Amino acid sequence: MRSTRQCSGCNLQGANLERIDLSGVDLSNANLMNADLDEANLTNANLSGANLVNADLEKANLSNANLSGANLNNADLNEANLTGANLQNATFLNADLEDAILTNANVTGADFQGADLEGAVGLNR
Template sequence: MRQLAFVGLIAAALAAATPALAQNAGQIIQVRRGASCAGCNLFQADLSSRELGGLNLSRARLRQADLSLTVMNRASFAGADLRDVNAYGGVFGGANFAGADLTNATFVGTYLEGARFQGANLHGANFSGAEMDRATGLSQAQLNQACGDQATLLPRGLRIPACR
């Protein structure tokens, strides 16, 4: 019985010592300097107000990152985790969001002309005031999961529910 309790204590101590999926500070610094970092852990990274065009951040974990007022034209976020991202006022012309998870992301006032959204999860994403009338890969089913307002520019024939 004592041995079981001891083994349990050791297992609990090891679990506590194992880092959770926290951000990788070195990878964040690398991206802030303009380097691509596919598959990196950029959880809660502050990349706001930077010019970082053309980066490859495919499959990266950017959950809860701050991309507000960032210029990331032609960046690839294919398959990336962008849940709860704040991209307010950002510029993402020609960016690739194919297969990305944008659940509850904020793209208010964001420029998304030419961005690609094939297979992206837009559940709860806010596109109020976003310019995305030349975005590709958007379906009505995707947009039904997101929200916007009268200022949201969408490709012809598509509409988006109003945010509440």
């Protein structure tokens, strides 16, 4: 995956990907439910349509990542960097975005119902 940068539709449910470098990797429509992506580098990654329900993305770098249409319900994005990320039509129901950085992120149509946004910066809805 890291050498080919391709993992579209991959099943990585529950995978331990803590601190891994997945920058620029195509993870579109991948199943990352319950995956541990704590402190992972996902800069410029394509996560469009990905299932990230209950995923641990604490302190992950998702700057300029494409998360359009992704499902991040109940995900932990505490202190995650989402600068410039495409979050269009993504769902963050009951997600933890405490102290997350959302500067210049595209949140058009994104659903943050029940999400914890305490201390989050840059959210211009």
